[in-house]
Amino acid sequence: MIDCRCKEEDKDAYLYYILSVHGQGRTIVFCTSIAALRHISSILRILGITVWTLHAQMQQRARLKAIDRFRANEHGILVATDVAARGLDIPGVRTVVHYQLPHSAEVYVHRSGRTARASADGCSIAIITPNDTSKFVSLCKSFSKESFQRFPLENSYMQEVMKRLSLARQIDKILRKDSQEKANKSWLERNAEAIELVVENYDSEEERVKSHKQKKTTSMQLKKLQQELNAMLSRPLQPRTFSRNYLAGAGVSPLLQHQLEEIAKQKLPESSGSGENKRRKLVVIGQDCVEPLEALRSAGHEVRMDVKGVAEKRRNLENLRRRRKEEKKRFRDQQRKQRKQRKGNAD
Structure with missing residues (x-):
């Protein structure tokens, strides 16, 4: 688990x-x-x-x-x-x-x-x-x-992740709203057709112009958000401190350390007969995808959970909520009683 x-x-x-x-x-x-x-x-x-x-x-x-x-x-x-x-x-x-x-x-x-x-x-x-x-x-x-x-978790990734997610949520919100409007319109048209009714548009010219402008603005906003997100997605997801020029600019994270260890285990190519070293294959070092299981083996750690302590905290929280609820009820009953007494004295 x-x-x-x-x-x-x-x-x-x-x-x-x-x-x-x-x-x-x-x-x-x-x-x-x-x-x-x-x-x-x-x-x-x-x-x-x-x-x-x-x-x-x-x-x-x-x-x-x-x-x-x-x-x-x-x-x-x-x-x-x-x-x-x-x-x-x-x-x-x-x-x-x-x-x-x-x-x-x-x-x-x-x-x-x-x-x-x-x-x-x-x-x-x-x-x-x-x-x-x-x-x-x-x-x-x-x-x-x-x-x-x-x-x-590499927290240095989260700033870039949050930026992308924020744009995706805005795009999703616009698309969902547009899809819902189309679904409602088609539902009305289908049901009207089923009972042989003609649906007429009674919107004024001003309302139609306003609706057209609103749709155009939304379309432009959607296009701008998609362009911004596509620009982000065209680049690899890199940590905030990543440097494309110097390896030390990003620090050595557990994932990068794991990659360096794997490269170090590989055998170097043997020298050719002429005494010159063969040209080595270019190795790109970066935050490539690593399977979750491999990430756990290289950086995961056991965490002990105090089940009894958590259960006790939960009980204490429930008792606190119950006491507050009872206090609110007593306060309301007291106020109700005082109002009745003032009403009786006024009579």
């Missing part, structure tokens, strides 16, 4: 970081709700990441098509609800990401069982927010687990 802790509003950013910096191998991202699935899949597609979706409201043909495409891609990403937690034969899944925690430990086991199958290795990452703490503690308690690995 591996966790990645963040704020509620930063879940999208951390997921994008994992898929961008550690997006090697097949990955399944699990969501509890279809609404969350649609949200995150839309954001990831805007950010240039190809994802396939799988949920209960899809037709069987669409489900099979998504599964086949996911199987055919060695580094494919599937965003799915718990319908993909069991009953699917998808070999070679390297990583499972719990974007939302399931409601039971059994479902968590089935989700995580999508990876590390048939004697293969893999990892399961849970993105935990403060609202998920009690559920995460319950899961740990169910598995009798008091320690877990914390996923290594």
Whole structure:
């Protein structure tokens, strides 16, 4: 069990970081709700990441098509609800990401069982927010687990990640609003046609001009945001301190250190018969994609969790909320009683 802790509003950013910096191998991202699935899949597609979706409201043909495409891609990403937690034969899944925690430990086991199958290795990452703490503690308690690995995060990436995500959210908001307006309009036209009604537009000339200007402004804003995001996506995702001229300008992160160690293990080419060294192959050193499991092996560390302490804090918080609620009720009752007494004295 591996966790990645963040704020509620930063879940999208951390997921994008994992898929961008550690997006090697097949990955399944699990969501509890279809609404969350649609949200995150839309954001990831805007950010240039190809994802396939799988949920209960899809037709069987669409489900099979998504599964086949996911199987055919060695580094494919599937965003799915718990319908993909069991009953699917998808070999070679390297990583499972719990974007939302399931409601039971059994479902968590089935989700995580999508990876590390048939004697293969893999990892399961849970993105935990403060609202998920009690559920995460319950899961740990169910598995009798008091320690877990914390996923290594390079904070120097997050500034660039947040910039991209902010643009993607603005684009998604505009696209969703436009899609909703078109859906409402088509729904009205379909129902009017079904009962053989003619829908007339009673908007004034001024209102139509205003609507046209608003659509034009929105279109220009959307185009500007997409151009800005495309410019960012055309460049590799690099840490904030990265220097293209000097290696030391970025410092030596755990990922870069791992790459240097791997290069050092490689044998240097032997000298040619003429005594001159053969021209060596150019090696590009940078923050290339590293599988989540490799990142964990090189930089992950065990974190011990005080399950009893967390449970006690939760009880104390619940008791505090209950006391405040009772105090508010007593205060309201007291005020009501005083108002009645003043009314009686006035009579």
